Amino acid sequence: MTRPTTLGALRATPHQHRSVKEELRTNLVAALRSGASAFPGIVGFDDTVLPQVERALLAGHDLVLLGERGQGKTRLMRTLVGLLDEWTPVVEGCEINDHPYAPTCTRCRRLAGELGDELPVAWKHREERYGEKLATPDTSVGDLVGDVDPVKVAEGRTLGDPETIHYGLVPRTNRGIFALNELPDLAERIQVALFNVLEERDIQVRGYLLRLPLDVLLVASANPEDYTNRGRIITPLKDRFGAEIRTHYPLEVSEELVLIRQEAQLAAPVPDFLLEVVARLTRGLRESPSIDQRSGVSARFAITAAETIGASALRRSALTGEADPVARVCDVPGVLPTLHGKVEFEMGEEGREQEIFGHQLRVAVAETFRDRLRGLDLGGFSNRFAEGSTVETGELTRGDELLDQLGTIPGLAKVLERLDLGDAPSHGEVASAVEFVLEGLHLTRRLAKETVDGVTYYGA
Template sequence: MAPVPPAGLPATAGELRASGHVLRTVKAELRENLLARIAAGGDRFPGVVGFDETVLPDLERALLAGHDLVLLGERGQGKTRLIRSLVGLLDEWTPVISGAELHEHPFDPITPASRARVAELGDDLPVAWLHRSERYAEKLATPDTSVGDLIGDVDPIKVAEGRTLGDPETIHFGLVPRTHRGIFAVNELPDLAERIQVSLLNVLEERDVQVRGYVLRLPLDLLLVASANPEDYTNRGRIITPLKDRFGAEIRTHYPLDLDLEVELVRQEAALAATLPDHLLEVLARFTRAVRESPAVDQRSGISARFSIAAAETVAAAALRRAALLGEPTSGPDGPVARIGDTEFVTGTLRGKVEFEADGEGREVEVLDHLLRRATAETWRARLGGLDLTGFVAVAAEGAGVAAGEAVSSKDLLAQVGTVPGLATVLARLGHDEVPTAAEAASAVEFVLEGLHLTRRVAKEVDDDGRVVYGGRDDGEPTEGRRR
């Protein structure tokens, strides 16, 4: 439902004029509000992660210049999120002619009908107030998009009501005119047929529209923003040269440049069904970055941020399922906590999100498993490297080893380890400053054992019942050749 305007706002054009209200264009409105945000030092684009030093300065310069713009980048780089955040730079409430089809300002009517009302009613013209969330429209470009969808067409119902075809009132306006005094976004612009892209030329330059030969000039006031994937990858179409020339700015987006930003993005966006410790988030972030850099992966396609988000959600779901199967709490302070063993399920379910080069086809899971093991080892070294973990090695070497995995509860895993020397230091390194729950401690222990295996200090075997046994010393077989 649309937000309700606050009480006391002017209700007529006369009251609006008496209040001292000044008409501003959309681009002037965005410019002044952006400058105010910059001066206040606040967050100008909430929810956008990883662009502070790269993309956002270019975006701010484009907005201050009053440019329409296109965001160019691979899939899953947050282009749509960034575009939608622009709405927050609009005034929270803006006046419109009550009942006007195109949200026209009371001081600047643009349609014949609204001009007639203004001339007739004068200061008594009724004024309504529009929230900024209603001043944004978005169209996903598809091959079947028509000029009528974007610009408008003749409405046969209005013709049937008795109007003549020469009457401008017979026009049904499309999305672009209906976003007058707002922000209009076109996602995946190259997918729009070239003949349809032509219909946007006048909108960007002359700020008017043409509908089936009607002599109708609408001085539209809007910001046009588009997103596109690099043309050398999509091969589905292109942005026609005259349209590219009319955009004031082309801004390249990218994936998070730093590991910490990758982790922050996953933490912000993932809807987790169980607790995911920071060290496992780091594993998944390193895994995502390794997949992006792998020569076996088609780098032109990109690895979306949705890959790491879905991976985190899958790992959390695996932890929840394990807790339910073992009769452990599935919620609350003692609820499930993901372990490193839960990450092994992501490679099978997420391979469809990765496009491989020809030499990687047929061994997709093998490639992803190797990259996941490498990410785990790198995280283990970064967080636990240099610690004295001989106590864990000794425990694993005793008897039948230490059983972990999906079939072993947190309490059973901890009972096998006991009061192993170095556990308190490990827990502190992994961010558990307070006394951890049994599930948190078990997650830390399993991570230590997996890291010792990947560094060839502890052997690892997987039983048919899903139990993972860490025991004895590794025989020196390459890590990627072992069964997970």
């Protein structure tokens, strides 16, 4: 559809001027009534966080999201853009996105007086109406609100001319959504500059007699104040936010699994049961007394682990010529040391990091093994070792080599069915399932295991 390019043409359409919060409210109500997802890609918040966010938006409140690292706060803030109208009119060339019906800056008011219905109109997509700033200690008031532009002064304008102002990020997001990440990191004297934005909905720049009624939704994220040493949200600023919403990690293993599938970019296939092991490992670390739970275990831990396990399978393929690289249980222990930096251990646990990771991994594999293969007759696997034979495997053992050592295994088809590997699994998937069963039998004390120089031997 051709969009109007002048004020007069815009007045001839049914378009109505709404504030950004009215816009968000109307579109959210429409989404709720239609049953459509208003927050695509957000996992595990359906019954906890999202209802609170919806109430805050419907009430027209600015909000702050409190939660440990890697809980999806930034992702949630960015999905709010989808609740804005796809296109909105602005005065062409306006730095702060003035609406043609109600211009507020000096330049746009002057143009509206001079041009009348010929005032040029441009259109902005909703993706252009979102601004985001990571709050760092060196952030200034000028960055957020604005300051005098020395270049404009040098061009001949006087210091008293309001058009010498260079607008900051907040006014440049006028008629949109402004997100401030890690709000406590912002110096307290800078937080004071946000008072007027949140309450009086305007800004003040140096000594100018300037009042810009801003139309903006302000969303901030923060870590819980009771353990952050970097700063705090000052009390008057907290009071000006309409809603304070606490986020959390996925409450169920199934939700963690959905998140991993959604976010991980895998270099080689990683079977679902192995992703479930990663999800249970992440959950186990979050519940472990050896881990500093005030810091948390980010969802990025699980995502990175899954990606690295896939990369390990691809590495095996490159080194051994394996034609069908699929991740196996043997790929997991080798990637854990690279993830130490994502977890903070309690005082007194120094030197035990690998031991703690190893224990949690064994628990995760055993739980997944019991959950997936409970009640299944695995005698075909254990009988293979009745006469004292062994099977050799490892991260550089090809899948076909592993399968050749075992030969035909009674009951394998039922195992593959339980592990959701389909009617025609590849050799790599079969090898992954077989190794998972061998590890599960070992962890349930039905099979011995020994690892020497990176090579694992399963036997009677």
